[in-house]
Amino acid sequence: MSSYPAWVFDNSPIPDPHGKGQRAVDFLRALRHPKSSLPGRQFQLDRWQDRIIRKVYGDTKPDGTRRIKTVFALIPRGNRKTTLGAALAMLHLGPERIPGSQVVSAAVDRDQARIALEEMKGVIGAHPRLEEAFQVQDTKNRINHRKSAAFYRAMSADAATAHGRTPVFALVDELHAWKKRDLWDAIKTGLVKTPGSLLVVTTTAGIGRENVAYDMYSYAQKVATGVIEDDAFLPILFEADKDEDWRDEAVWHRVNPGLSCTPPYPDIDGMRQMVREAEHRPADREMFRQLHLNIWLDGAANPEWDLGIWDENAGELDLSSWEGRRAWIGVDLSKRIDLSAVATAIELDDGRLALHVQSFTPEAQLRRRADSDGAPYPLWAEQGWLTVCPGDIVDYSYIESHVRKMADMFTVEEVNFDPYMARDMVASLEGSGIPVNLFSQGIMNFAKPVVDFEDMMMTRRLVHGGNPLLRWSVGNTVMQRDANENRKPNKDRSSDRIDPTVASIMAVARAVANATGRSSYDDAPDDPDLYSV
CATH class of the missing domain: 3.30.420.240 (Nucleotidyltransferase; domain 5)
Structure with missing residues (x-):
């Protein structure tokens, strides 16, 4: 079995010496989401997400400063990782806010970049106090916190607008789809200028090894397996092993954390139909393995040879x-x-x-x-x-x-x-x-x-x-x-x-x-x- 974040599902204690993990969870549970089915449209923070939040924000150093500086979360499609990422961005305009700070989310193109922005707009619009506290500049892909001058901005892979920025928090979405690395380099170099900064990468598995996403994934694997010691880097790898049976629903449940929730997500009946069709279409099989089981593929979607x-x-x-x-x-x-x-x-x-x-x-x-x-x-x-x-x-x-x-x-x-x-x-x-x-x-x-x-x-x-x-x-x-x-x-x-x-x-x-x-x-x-x- 591949590297797997067992701590996400077990009952092991997560350090929170300064209460910052609890503070983060309390803030998110106080939010509302327009699509939530919970009473009062309370923001849905499922158990697996709750434990990730506690780990990222609660595991602090003795002086209370941030221990974890980089999070690499490999999460299959349909497990609401963009909603989780938007929640993290809201945290940095909320209890994690630093006056005048910059919070950014970045994606491969403009449409993808706006997904997190739309999630945040929905959360703000669902709560009168947040509507009063924030100014949404939709045409500028920007949200301002009125009193502190902290702001959030959605960015696509256009480095011309990236260099010179010094974000305190950066959410990088679907890194596997990025062909250019200019924006990535700009974000990375900007983060190191700010004390207490945090980089969160949420992505599904990709294709090929010659890209920045695979470099990050490879490093995350080595940290997860103990080959590299780096307590500032948190690998969260929901992935199946390449040799596992892609049709085995037990594998699906282990790799897709949303299937442990009530109601479960993604749609398991839809996954079953995809598998029935993929039995006779090799390219669809490889797509299912990549996007729903997070198996990193080599080269073509259906390569001729095992690399x-x-x-x-x-x-x-x-x-x-x-x-x-x-x-x-x-x-x-x-x-x-x-x-x-x-x-x-x-x-x-x-x-x-x-x-x-x-x-x-x-x-x-x-x-x-x-x-x-x-x-x-x-x-x-x-x-x-x-x-x-x-x-x-x-x-x-x-x-x-x-x-x-x-x-x-x-x-x-x-x-x-x-x-x-x-x-x-x-x-x-x-x-x-x-x-x-x-x-x-x-x-x-x-x-x-x-x-x-x-x-x-x-x-x-x-x-x-x-x-x-x-x-x-x-x-x-x-x-x-x-x-x-x-x-x-x-x-x-x-x-x-x-x-x-x-x-x-x-x-x-x-x-x-x-x-x-x-x-x-x-x-x-x-x-x-x-x-x-």
């Missing part, structure tokens, strides 16, 4: 020690504003292949691509996995230079090209005596190579050095299938860039075919029409 197995192939790449060995190269030339890749498969003594993959992208597009793809291209460039070409387009001379470098270092048996846009480079390499092969992109030409690549991975005979850009690409890969279950990488259906994977499949498959003395073409049918690009 846990991929990671077991990592090993270490030591190119200099393998100099002179036989090698096969795959080159995938993208459009010149996209990602291109060169994969080199190097024959080792024990039946394994070392796989070195270098990717290429234009400098002018680097930051924009990082934001649109949600991938840390600048970091990968700094680590050496990504070559940044000056200008607005990929300079193919950089790619050709890398191929020639590999040909100088190894005994290159073959450089395989996707024929698309490869004519000039093919002619140049052939003119230098480097063996070149055009690798048709038809599904039958990929059928055996995909199997060979998969076999090398599954038998842990592919040493890729833990290349994070390649890992991201493999996790994005979705296959096109024909009636006979032949497969080829499908760039249109894959969740993001897969060019490094395509180049790797070509290189590895040609290496396997030559090592066995059998060409991958030997297993293809005779019909030449099936080789069409």
